[in-house]
């Protein structure tokens with residue numbers, strides 16, 4: 788497996804970010820970014836990421852949040868979203884971290900490696916346990932969670948997405 792570097796974007800990452808987006812064509816754009824859609828401005832998106840990371844100008848219902856991107860040889864392969872705290876909505880579904888790997892890089896252990904690095908980041912925030920949720924039938928996702936000692940809290944029906952989800956806790 789190639790070395791993955793999981794880190795925040797910086798203002799010089801525009802070319803890598805735009806190139807990385809091409810690997811998500813046909814997928815839900817949220818898997819790549821919450822603040823950007825094809826054709827959108829990198830600098831505006833980057834300013835929002837900096838604000839969310841610092842907990843500034845948060846939109847209603849949003850908590851401080853850091854987006855970490857996984858790079859291999861300068862190319863973006865996926866991302867991990869880290870919520871610094873939970874609110875009612877994240878407690879229901881979403882939890883502290885969410886991750887996605889571009890389709891062409893899946894099945895190679897990259898989500899596992901990105902989550903391993905993201906857990907260190909969570910510890911650096913002072914978190915001692917994190918909630919992680921996924922659809923009940925998303926085996927690649929719950930396998931990652933269970934690899935890191937995730938303990939199943941429960942399985943609940945999600946009215947909004949009309950599916951059963953699993954809610955886990957990983958304690959450091």
Ligand SMILES: CC(C)(COP(=O)(O)OP(=O)(O)OC[C@H]1O[C@@H](n2cnc3c(N)ncnc32)[C@H](O)[C@@H]1OP(=O)(O)O)[C@@H](O)C(=O)NCCC(=O)NCCS
Nearest residue numbers: 886887888893894895896897898899920921926927928930
């Ligand atoms: C979930 C996701 C991040 C997994 O990424 P990935 O890089 O393929 O994951 P890994 O290669 O680290 O594999 C994780 C585990 O899932 C298993 N796995 C991978 N693809 C699988 C599949 N199609 N069916 C069953 N298991 C699978 C792997 O074998 C591995 O388990 P193992 O180590 O016990 O063999 C990726 O599928 C994705 O981005 N999906 C869309 C977004 C998403 O669902 N995110 C999770 C939201 S909670």
